[in-house]
Amino acid sequence: MEQRRYSIAVLGGTGPQGTGLALRLAAAGHDLTIGSREAERARAVAAELTARVGKTIQGSDNRSAAQGGEIVFLTVPYAVQRGTVEGVLDVLHGKILVDTTVPLIPPKVGTVQLPRGQSAVAAIQQLAGSAVRVVSAFQNVSAQHLNELDHPVNCDVLVCGDDRPACDSVIGLCADIGLRGFYAGPIANSAAAEALTSVLITINRRYKIAGAGIRITGLLKP
């Protein structure tokens, strides 16, 4: 089956999670635009990424990026997650929004501190309503490993969402960059992936490693 080539925007794409995903998705053949609050900063980082991956990655402000993307990734810190989505909500109509947000609250980032509604990503689906196909994914993948293009990423991706075809599209993007994505349930289940990130941070510290991840076991065909 031929791989579908998408125009993908990465909002907050100048941070480590954003650059890592943009690099990997561009290397897999997709057309990438990274967004930032400052278009100039986005263009500067995009130029660096373009040099690294050998394929043009565009940079623009978050809003223009969201407008141009068929699929929009959100890779901003939790503190600005809601505000960033509110600023582009009207141009997300009908699109898949892949929200990678983890509700980490410094300084205790190794302690699970889920928001009142339990999932930071489910809150965005509630905000956006059914017009936006919100999918939760990539919370547990090490940004550091994503950015090292020659480093295999030894982590599965839990993909949650109320829109199953949208989840399947994101599972396809996982496969494009060499990761196994698993349908992990409705958007409420994003709480599991979000909470797990603090556990992985704790394990990194306790066992003095970088980039702990998870693999799903028990599959008939591993």
Added chain:
Amino acid sequence: MEQRRYSIAVLGGTGPQGTGLALRLAAAGHDLTIGSREAERARAVAAELTARVGKTIQGSDNRSAAQGGEIVFLTVPYAVQRGTVEGVLDVLHGKILVDTTVPLIPPKVGTVQLPRGQSAVAAIQQLAGSAVRVVSAFQNVSAQHLNELDHPVNCDVLVCGDDRPACDSVIGLCADIGLRGFYAGPIANSAAAEALTSVLITINRRYKIAGAGIRITGLLKP
């Protein structure tokens, strides 16, 4: 290092999670008593388990079991978790309580539905106070696989608790039965393991497998 041999009680030990853990811990050389609300039922199941494992497993009511155990496991359904602990609280003083509870709310057991305080096990630590050393563990391990003694259990154990030496003791018990236990943070982090169980149930259904589990990756010494 010689393995310490413990007297271990398993409250609610006639259910699948309880029998599986009792079998594995007895096979590893520990002295097991399974508890039940009805002592007669506990004794009947204990006799079956004894025959299977070739080592005596005792059966009694939950209270007597808790009294006799140095380490007490809790393997009851969420609906009776709190009541069961309240009934034995006075005999748990100073002991390690290994709470395996997952807050599944039928019929939607594949959907994360964490309690208001986020973690069912953290709620027990709050109830018990500092006199009881509550450790959260074994939420993600397939009861079915635990019960098949010749089936290797391909799943790591997330171990959470506010009492680090107690967590280390439970990580030791994991090793005794051939599992890798990881210190996964304070008792609040139990929310991650609890939520993950609904994700694994969803994966079992979606991918038509039994007993999906997780492995931690990224370790220097795998």
